[in-house]
Amino acid sequence: MLLVVAAFIVAFVLLLYMISPLISPKPLKLNGSHVVVTGGSSGIGKCIAIECYRQGAFITLVARDEAKLLQAKKEVEKFAINDKQVVLCISVDVSSDYSQVESVIKQAQEKLGPVDMLVNCAGTSISGKFEDMDVDRFKKMMEVNYLGSVYPTRAVITTMKERRMGRIMFVSSQAGQIGLFGYTAYSPSKFALRGLAESLQMEIKPYNIYVTVAYPPDTDTPGLAEENKTKPLETKLISETAGVCQPDQVAKIIVRDAVQGNFNSSVGPDGYMLSALTCGMSPVTSITEGLQQIVTMGLFRTIALFYLGSFDSIVRRCMIQREQSKAADKTE
Numbered sequence: 115m116l117l118v119v120a121a122f123i124v125a126f127v128l129l130l131y132m133i134s135p136l137i138s139p140k141p142l143k144l145n146g147s148h149v150v151v152t153g154g155s156s157g158i159g160k161c162i163a164i165e166c167y168r169q170g171a172f173i174t175l176v177a178r179d180e181a182k183l184l185q186a187k188k189e190v191e192k193f194a195i196n197d198k199q200v201v202l203c204i205s206v207d208v209s210s211d212y213s214q215v216e217s218v219i220k221q222a223q224e225k226l227g228p229v230d231m232l233v234n235c236a237g238t239s240i241s242g243k244f245e246d247m248d249v250d251r252f253k254k255m256m257e258v259n260y261l262g263s264v265y266p267t268r269a270v271i272t273t274m275k276e277r278r279m280g281r282i283m284f285v286s287s288q289a290g291q292i293g294l295f296g297y298t299a300y301s302p303s304k305f306a307l308r309g310l311a312e313s314l315q316m317e318i319k320p321y322n323i324y325v326t327v328a329y330p331p332d333t334d335t336p337g338l339a340e341e342n343k344t345k346p347l348e349t350k351l352i353s354e355t356a357g358v359c360q361p362d363q364v365a366k367i368i369v370r371d372a373v374q375g376n377f378n379s380s381v382g383p384d385g386y387m388l389s390a391l392t393c394g395m396s397p398v399t400s401i402t403e404g405l406q407q408i409v410t411m412g413l414f415r416t417i418a419l420f421y422l423g424s425f426d427s428i429v430r431r432c433m434i435q436r437e438q439s440k441a442a443d444k445t446e
């Protein structure tokens with residue numbers, strides 16, 4: 115009896131692998147392709163641009179500050195692998211006016227050809243306690259991190275569908291998979307990207323366009339340095355769990371996953387567990403990934419309960435400490 119069940123399971127897994135070419139997309143050739151990177155003048159975005167350039171892509175960097183863009187262009191150009199490659203800079207706010215975003219994308223396509231891969235990396239973060247943050251921060255986060263990804267995507271999608279090819283990448287965050295102390299404004303804007311990505315992927319898969327959502331942990335960038343200036347102690351202690359990564363390493367992983375057309379892109383062992391645990395109804399891009407999710411889900415939930423317990427105790431400890439120091443101040 116046991117043997118029959120085992121034989122069935124083996125046959126089932128073999129069958130899955132036989133149909134796997136139907137699920138796995140064909141890798142994108144970066145050499146000679148046109149990659150647009152929003153937020154390409156700094157941090158993770160700049161490293162993604164460098165990684166694509168090293169593989170022969172033509173790059174459009176999009177951000178607001180022109181001086182920073184020019185500086186980044188120089189850095190990216192050092193990694194040329196042939197003398198035809200070009201780095202184009204475009205200064206625009208991706209979050210404010212759709213018609214502006216549409217027109218700069220059009221300019222970029224006229225100069226470097228249709229966009230093969232769009233990397234939505236422009237974004238910003240703010241942390242703080244819910245009641246301490248200015249209410250307009252909540253709007254700002256949604257505008258930059260969410261609408262700032264909707265607009266460029268909207269501007270490239272029609273041409274991609276006509277060409278029946280392309281890649282769209284959204285840079286979310288581990289804080290887009292789990293809500294944490296201090297991220298009441300930031301996390302929702304990163305969770306929103308997941309909803310957008312899943313819906314869009316279902317629409318454009320028949321057109322051979324693949325969406326990737328990346329969930330990096332804390333990464334050593336100017337953006338993180340800025341965020342750390344006002345980060346609550348609780349947020350710092352909790353985030354330390356997943357450590358700090360280097361942007362070039364994060365970029366390598368993200369670009370590899372986008373090229374392969376993987377829906378999910380995570381960094382490190384915590385990132386891997388978080389992604390398996392929060393896969394929900396997201397699309398699956400390889401049989402191995404699907405099988406891993408099935409097998410590991412219960413185990414990872416068990417581990418997660420311990421993490422959640424330790425996060426709660428960090429929050430409680432910090433609260434008690436604050437109250438004690440407040441009481442001490444009063445008695446002085």
Ligand SMILES: NC(=O)C1=CN([C@@H]2O[C@H](COP(=O)(O)OP(=O)(O)OC[C@H]3O[C@@H](n4cnc5c(N)ncnc54)[C@H](OP(=O)(O)O)[C@@H]3O)[C@@H](O)[C@H]2O)C=CC1
Pocket residue numbers: 152153154155156157158159176177178179180182206207208209235236237238239258259262285286287288329330331332333334335336337338
């Ligand atoms: N660093 C980290 O710890 C993590 C970061 N992330 C996400 O990765 C992305 C990049 O982060 P990181 O490299 O740290 O950030 P940086 O602050 O170093 O870089 C942000 C980039 O986005 C651009 N940008 C910001 N706002 C706009 C806007 N409105 N319009 C156009 N461009 C804009 C900036 O240029 P300019 O200001 O000139 O416009 C800059 O090029 C963000 O979405 C962030 O949320 C996710 C997980 C961890």
Ligand SMILES: CCCCCCCCCCCCCCCC(=O)[C@@H](N)CO
Pocket residue numbers: 239286287288289292294330331332333337338341352353355356384387388391414415417418421
């Ligand atoms: C099995 C379950 C495993 C659970 C592991 C949980 C680890 C949680 C750590 C969360 C770190 C959040 C980083 C946010 C980074 C970010 O987006 C900002 N720095 C942007 O600047």
